Amino acid sequence: MFCCTRCWKLRRSSGEAGSFYFEENGPEFSKIPWWRVMLERDLSIGDRISALIEAELVEAMQSQDMVFRRTAEAFRKTLRQPRQIKVNFSGGITQLCWSVSRGDGTYRVVYMPRAGYFSLCVESDFGPLDIGVHGPALGCFGSV
Numbered sequence: 001m002f003c004c005t006r007c008w009k010l011r012r013s014s015g016e017a018g019s020f021y022f023e024e025n026g027p028e029f030s031k032i033p034w035w036r037v038m039l040e041r042d043l044s045i046g047d048r049i050s051a052l053i054e055a056e057l058v059e060a061m062q063s064q065d066m067v068f069r070r071t072a073e074a075f076r077k078t079l080r081q082p083r084q085i086k087v088n089f090s091g092g093i094t095q096l097c098w099s100v101s102r103g104d105g106t107y108r109v110v111y112m113p114r115a116g117y118f119s120l121c122v123e124s125d126f127g128p129l130d131i132g133v134h135g136p137a138l139g140c141f142g143s144v
Contacts, residue, residue, distance in 0.1 A: 046082040049098055049111045053079065056138050068142075075109075075141045078102050082111065087121055088129045099128070100137060109140050120144065 043051065060072035082098040087110055089095065098111040100118070108121050108128055120140040121128035133143050 045113070046098065049082045049100060052111075053100060053137050056136055060138055071142045072138060075101070075138055078104070078109075078141070085110065086127055087112070087119070088124070088126055090130070097128075101141065103128075107144050109137055111137070 057072050057076055060068050063069055078101040080100065080102050082100050084096055085099045086094050087097040095112065095114065097119070098113065099108060100111055101109040103123050106123055108123060110119050110121050110128060111117075112119050112134075115134070117134055118137040118140045119130050120133035120143060122131050123129075133140050
């Protein structure tokens with residue numbers, strides 16, 4: 001594995017990092033199971049987001065960690081069909097995101113399509129407000 005993109009580009013241009021790299025390792029994104037979900041053609045955005053969450057939950061339920069499994073069960077109970085909402089960010093920026101969980105009055109998990117990951121938002125008088133907790137859906141939910 002190469003330590004950085006610049007090193008790989010230098011070795012690639014010199015011929016040292018040829019096609020053997022992909023033959024041995026495969027493209028890195030192919031090792032991520034949810035990547036195939038994003039490539040399906042006939043899925044709506046909401047269906048894609050639901051499939052990403054379902055892949056996370058299936059993986060969590062196979063875990064030996066009991067706390068992780070209970071967190072996944074609790075998250076499954078709060079899930080809703082993804083719907084588009086406007087999320088507020090610091091600096092007065094707003095962005096259209098997808099709400100994936102019912103808020104408990106304080107927090108809600110949303111999917112940020114521009115970033116490609118989930119966020120934990122706090123409920124405010126002006127709508128959901130991003131608080132900077134980002135990553136997988138289950139990780140955001142479990143951080144509360």
